[in-house]
Amino acid sequence: xxxxxxxxxxxxxxxxxxxxxxxxxxxxxxxxxxxxxxxxxxxxxxxxxxxxxxxxxxxxxxxxxxxxxxxxxxxxxxxxxxxxxxxxxxxxxxxxxxxxxxxxxxxxxxxxxxxxxxxxxxxxxxxxxxxxxxxxxxxxxxxxxxxxxxxxxxxxxxxxxxxxxxxxxxxxx
Ligand SMILES: CC(C)(COP(=O)(O)OP(=O)(O)OC[C@H]1O[C@@H](n2cnc3c(N)ncnc32)[C@H](O)[C@@H]1OP(=O)(O)O)[C@@H](O)C(=O)NCCC(=O)NCCS
Numbered sequence: 001x002x003x004x005x006x007x008x009x010x011x012x013x014x015x016x017x018x019x020x021x022x023x024x025x026x027x028x029x030x031x032x033x034x035x036x037x038x039x040x041x042x043x044x045x046x047x048x049x050x051x052x053x054x055x056x057x058x059x060x061x062x063x064x065x066x067x068x069x070x071x072x073x074x075x076x077x078x079x080x081x082x083x084x085x086x087x088x089x090x091x092x093x094x095x096x097x098x099x100x101x102x103x104x105x106x107x108x109x110x111x112x113x114x115x116x117x118x119x120x121x122x123x124x125x126x127x128x129x130x131x132x133x134x135x136x137x138x139x140x141x142x143x144x145x146x147x148x149x150x151x152x153x154x155x156x157x158x159x160x161x162x163x164x165x166x167x168x169x170x171x172x173x
Contacts, residue, residue: 007066008064008097008098008099009064010063010106011062011063012056012059012061012062012063012110013052013055013056013061015053017070017073018053020070021047021052021063021070021075021089022046022047024089024090025046025047025087025089026044026046027091027092028090028095029089031095035126035127037163037166038166039161039162042161042162047075051075051077051086055075055076055077055086058077058114060076060083060114061074061075062103062107064099064102064103066099071090071091071093071099072088072090072091072099072103073087073089074087074088074103074104074106075087075107076107076111078114078116079120079148080117082116082117082119082148083114083118083119084120085107088100088107088121090103100129100133118171119171120169120170121139121169121170122151122168122170124166124167124168125166125167125168126166131168131170134170137172139171139172140171141169141170142169142170142171147169
């Protein structure tokens with residue numbers, strides 16, 4: 001573990017964290033600037049307060065603090081018997097120190113403690129911090145023919161602002 005990774009402290013998220021988590025999400029999204037095929041204007045909105053509260057209630061909100069300051073989070077929710085990792089962000093100044101991987105692992109542990117069937121996420125195919133990163137953590141692409149109804153619904157709701165050919169659903173196997 002790097003010196004940085006050792007410094008970060010993980011804990012469950014709370015309602016008082018949410019506005020800072022929304023700031024982190026906006027800041028982290030600037031990483032996509034200039035990445036081919038991704039329209040960053042589509043990435044300016046943030047996870048709604050109600051979705052954060054729902055994740056907290058379900059025990060699927062994890063945050064990372066460094067020297068008392070929040071620097072990242074992973075949140076999700078239940079989709080039937082499965083858990084869905086809805087959002088993962090680390091503030092730009094704190095990236096590539098292992099915090100993202102630790103947040104994913106903490107989310108997976110929280111989901112597994114709930115006896116979920118599978119853990120899913122949706123991400124971009126090509127940036128190294130998206131699908132390739134999750135693949136290294138054990139997530140595998142879900143074939144379109146295997147999409148569950150909620151996945152089709154999620155994609156349909158995103159079609160207006162995301163090029164779906166750049167997106168992939170992944171499942172932890
Ligand atoms: C995804 C994200 C949370 C990862 O956070 P992180 O703290 O940098 O994660 P880690 O340090 O565990 O590293 C993740 C790996 O992604 C890759 N990566 C991360 N940032 C990268 C960059 N700027 N350029 C190239 N590769 C990068 C690296 O392979 C890295 O591993 P390494 O540092 O061992 O080489 C962060 O990049 C982020 O907030 N991105 C913007 C929002 C986003 O894409 N969220 C996920 C949507 S599904």
